Amino acid sequence: MTATVRTVADLMTSPAVTAGPAETLEVAARRMAEAGVGSVVVAEANRPVGILTERDLMGVAQLRPVEGAFTDVPRGLKGVIVAETEIGEVRGLEGFYHYRQYSAVDVCTHYGFEDAWALLVDGHLPDADEAATFRAELAPLRRLPEPVAEVLPAIARAGLAAPGGAGSLDALRTAVSLLALAEGFRPSLDVSPERLRADGLRLGAAVPTLVAALHRLAHGMAPLEPREDLGHVANYLYMLHGAEPEPMALRAVEAYMTSTIEHGFNASTFTARVVTSTGADLGSAVVAALGSLSGPLHGGAPSRALDTLDAIGTPERTEAWVRDAIARGERIMGFGHPVYKTYDPRSAMLRDIAREMGGPLVDFAQQVEATILSTLAELKPDQELHTNVEYYAGVVMELAGLDRTLFTPTFAAARVVGWSAHILEQARDNRIIRPSARYVGPPPPQPLPR
Ligand SMILES: CC(C)(COP(=O)(O)OP(=O)(O)OC[C@H]1O[C@@H](n2cnc3c(N)ncnc32)[C@H](O)[C@@H]1OP(=O)(O)O)[C@@H](O)C(=O)NCCC(=O)NCCS
The missing domain is CATH 1.10.580.10 (Citrate Synthase, domain 1)
Structure with a gap:
């Protein structure tokens, strides 16, 4: 029996996947990923001038081999889809969220x-x-x-x-x-x-x-x-x-x-x-x-929204209070949301419940809310800042007799x-979540101090 001798031609990728010396590493990396190869021939004026391998890229970007391209994503992963889920979704522009296929507000109501x-x-x-x-x-x-x-x-x-x-x-x-x-x-x-x-x-x-x-x-x-x-x-x-x-x-x-x-x-x-x-x-x-x-930017705000109402004290003081707070670079608690760029449907539902409960706190909260919204619209015209869930959640829980610490x-x-x-x-359906970061410190390796 004759042994089969395999040659380079049997395994090589043809035509050659190439990159230009002036292309960015991201573009070259994406091409490698798309072609399913671990290296590209670097060509200039149709002449091979070098080879770029996945290992070279890993050295620079400190990345492990990944299936997709090396992609920069927005800070805070805003707008990046990181998983598939059947549990629910928030539609920020529509002011709508759902539990599985049902409107969450309908579920809460019925x-x-x-x-x-x-x-x-x-x-x-x-x-x-x-x-x-x-x-x-x-x-x-x-x-x-x-x-x-x-x-x-x-x-x-x-x-x-x-x-x-x-x-x-x-x-x-x-x-x-x-x-x-x-x-x-x-x-x-x-x-x-x-x-x-x-x-x-x-x-x-x-x-x-x-x-x-x-x-x-x-x-x-x-x-x-x-x-x-x-x-x-x-x-x-x-x-x-x-x-x-x-x-x-x-x-x-x-x-x-x-x-x-x-x-x-x-x-x-x-x-x-x-x-x-x-x-x-x-x-x-x-x-x-x-x-x-x-963290106060996530769950720690409902009592702070009520603290804001306390600090404002009377409706006439609202506008000056908001202007001062914004001038100090502060955020108004109970307003703004990373996803909702229109009213927060939870806020609307809880405002209705607060109105049903009634009383001076509810009247005060509504007056203050209107002034905060108009002042924020003037001071931050480029931002869509609306009342979030925590504003009326604070009001409703206070009226239901819950201590603020709760x-x-x-x-x-x-x-x-x-x-x-x-x-x-x-x-x-698990896969370990392990993204990457871009190293931006002094170029390594530096000599040790001693
Ligand atoms: C919830 C929150 C963190 C979402 O922030 P975001 O959508 O990621 O927005 P950013 O942090 O990128 O801020 C964008 C701009 O809007 C401003 N902004 C956002 N929320 C603001 C608020 N509540 N009061 C004043 N300004 C606010 C920021 O100062 C920033 O303005 P700038 O560009 O002039 O500096 C933010 O709105 C906030 O801190 N709200 C107050 C805390 C709160 O109510 N949390 C409960 C959320 S349910």
Whole structure:
């Protein structure tokens, strides 16, 4: 038998993929990626003058081989699609967002918190029987395991020194981490989708219990055991205040929490997906997401919007106050959004609920809102700055009797549901999220100082 001798001609790419010496590295890299080759012949006036390899590019750009071209993206990844999702979407120009295929505002108006939860996690709006089964599945999960309940007073005491206080998101983050540890959550890479779903329900059901317990402990009150006969939001308000909520307060907080369950690829949701993409457990992803949510530019603003109303004091002072704040380079809390460039539909829904609740705070907030909007339009004519969810969320929660320190933890108690849905989706079709950065420091390698 004769051995087959393979020649260069058998393997070479023909015609040769070439690049010009004056072309940018990005263009050459893209051509390599499109042709599926690891090098190009550098040609000038149809004469080969050199070879550029993927390794050369990696040396310069500190990039690992990737399938696509090396692409610069806008700061903050604005407008960049980084994943596919069936969970929902925010259409910023239309002022519309949806949970799966349904308008989120319609879901908030016609369904309860647990129904929206089932929709996101299980994929469809439950019928009456399914809704009852889902609620019955969740209710016992509100109870905390003994080792966690025992440590909560210590977390609350430690939190007294924290800027946000003992009932803050930092305290919640610590407690959630402890709960995930006590529950023995395993890496998402190693568990079944059913197990991961169960972990998500466990955290989602227990977070309000943690928030309420930390809040009560921070105010010298004993935590209350959750009640299984109440709905998720009604039980949360009961655990906070020790009494069943008034129907209007319940409707307002339930609408707020349902409208906040999920909102596209915001920073905390993206964080949860990045952590999950490493195969880490659901608890780690939620703890990281809580950290992301704690920033004032994301979840930390609803109480600040009310603080703004306090600082303004009377409607006549609004315009001068806004002008001063903008002159100092500050942002007006409760206005502007990275995606909505028109009204925020959540804000419109909550404004309607606030109007239904009525009272001097609502009248004041509406007057101030109108002046802030017109002043911002004058001072920042190139920006589309509209009222965001947090402005009326603050008003509605204040009227429902929630302490200001609870605003962000309440937001978190709702959003943990959306994070869980995203964690499940990420784990189902996972790929580690690992982008690149352009190195812009002094050219390496420099000699060591000694
Ligand atoms: C939410 C937020 C971070 C989104 O920002 P963004 O769309 O990415 O916009 P940028 O940060 O790029 O800012 C763009 C411009 O609009 C201005 N701007 C954005 N929000 C503003 C606000 N609330 N008040 C005053 N100016 C604002 C910025 O100062 C900047 O102006 P400049 O170009 O003259 O410097 C921003 O609107 C903000 O800080 N809002 C206040 C905090 C808040 O309410 N957060 C809750 C969000 S739901």
